[in-house]
Amino acid sequence: MDKPANIEIYNELKRRIVEIEYKPGQLISEKQLIEEFGVSRTPVREALLKLSQNGLVDMIPRVGTYVTQVDLNEVKYAYEVKRNLEGLAAELAAQRAGEDDIEELYEIIMRFPQYDLVKDYKKCIKDDQKFHQITRKASRNPILIQTLEELNTKTARFLQYIQYVLDDYNWFHESLKEIAEAIKDRNPKAARIAAEKHTQKFLEQMSRNFFR
Known part of the structure; x- marks a missing residue:
């Protein structure tokens, strides 16, 4: 079944904001979106309202809709919460992941040696986020998945904004492998x-480098 128009528009606008195609402070034109997506005002408005609820845009009456600024304190708090919840997701994934989930994790791990860590920083960030998204999905806990997706939006946007480049590739690669191997071995404690x-x-x- 096709997704409703407002969900498709929301997902696309969220992607543009997270990947900094829409920069912090940028004005978003409802009229342009209506023309671009070929829809009425209602689904565009619904998508923007959801983005506003998730802290990605500010809708100012009679002024306009703007992409929010990146809030360093909010990103720091998101990482603090993610630490425990990503651990829980990995713990549950070690118990519930299917073979397809595990295969996807290893496909990501295999891609990293092909990247230039400076030129391909966006690919590195997206694959790291994808790795954790698969782990969350494999937890089979919808509340945990939704909570982590919201936190991940904040941290992923921040990493794209600062054009984060890995400063310790070997640790990063081995760290992801360690998580994947624990999930594959069905070892919840080690995965967490x-x-x-x-x-x-x-x-x-x-x-x-950034937080106080």
Whole structure:
């Protein structure tokens, strides 16, 4: 079944905001969106309202709709919460993941050696996010998945905004492998510890460079 127009528009606008195609502070024209997507005002308005609820746009009456600024404190808090919840997701994934989920994790791990870590920083970020998205999906817990997706939107947008380049590729690659192997081995405790360590190191790196 096709997704409703407002959901498709929401997903596309969210992608543009997270990937910084729409820059912080940029005005979003409802009229242009209506023309671009070939829809009435209602689905565009519904998509923008959902983006507003998720903190990605500010809708100012009689003024316009603007992409929100990146809030460093909000990103820091998101990482702090993600540390434990990503660990829980990996723990549950080790118990519930299907073979297709595990195969997808290993496909991502295999791609990283092909990347130029400077030129391909966007691909690195997207594949890291995809890895954790698969892990969350494999948890088979819809509340956990939704919560982490909302947190991930904040952190992914931040990494794209600062054009984050991995400063320790070997650790990063081995860290993802450690999570995947624990899930494949059906070892919930090891999966949780590996995922928490992975997120904690990101938080430490961000704290040294950006957070107070």
